[in-house]
Ligand code: SF4
Ligand code: SF4
């Protein structure tokens with residue numbers, strides 16, 4: 001039932017590991033479904049798997065908030081979002097293309113993460129050709 | 135030892151603001167500790183890049199530049215192709231707009247570039263800031 005998005009994978013970052021387990025976001029009877037594409041959240045409906053819902057904003061299949069890291073950290077875990085090393089970044093904009101939350105901008109040829117938009121999904125890390133995102 | 139470098143440019147004066155592989159021309163310079171000397175200009179005859187990180191594209195550019203013994207490719211921006219490019223020469227990111235200023239940046243890092251060249255295909259790129 002886990003709506004598996006293939007990317008963002010890093011060992012130890014999967015479902016139920018790390019901070020997700022102890023945070024109550026997305027778990028329990030309430031919780032919410034989140035769009036992995038645009039970040040839109042809707043209240044979870046009991047008995048309806050999140051992935052059967054289509055995002056009201058962009059039509060992508062929704063996923064349960066709290067799974068696969070998407071939206072799982074919000075601003076609670078803001079200190080753990082990825083950091084771009086400006087000394088390594090080659091300005092290719094690959095990370096910017098894949099970020100589902102428009103949380104990356106270019107600044108003088110170097111990518112930077114906008115902390116309050118980042119949802120810590122780690123997609124940017126998986127595409128950076130020079131491992132500049134840590 | 136001198137260092138042959140290729141600058142990504144359209145007009146021979148400024149670096150392009152696009153990826154290294156997207157330049158119309160590569161201006162080839164020979165560098166040593168004392169200064170730089172223009173060698174020649176080479177037209178980029180490889181086809182338009184269809185997608186980023188097109189393997190054929192990297193192959194074409196790399197081959198053209200390897201024939202000139204290029205040891206460093208210089209640009210303001212690289213694309214994901216950098217993974218392949220760096221196997222054959224040192225990708226160097228400059229922040230100057232003009233080739234002339236860029237050459238000065240390179241001269242200041244001459245030894246570092248040479249060291250990266252000597253590391254072979256596992257080398258990393260160099261960002262000059
Ligand atoms: S910046 Fe990276 S980790 Fe943050 S939301 Fe965008 S892709 Fe995900
Ligand atoms: S993918 Fe990596 S190198 Fe490319 S712009 Fe983003 S941080 Fe920089």
Ligand SMILES: [Zn+2]
Nearest residue numbers: 035038055058
């Ligand atoms: Zn959506």
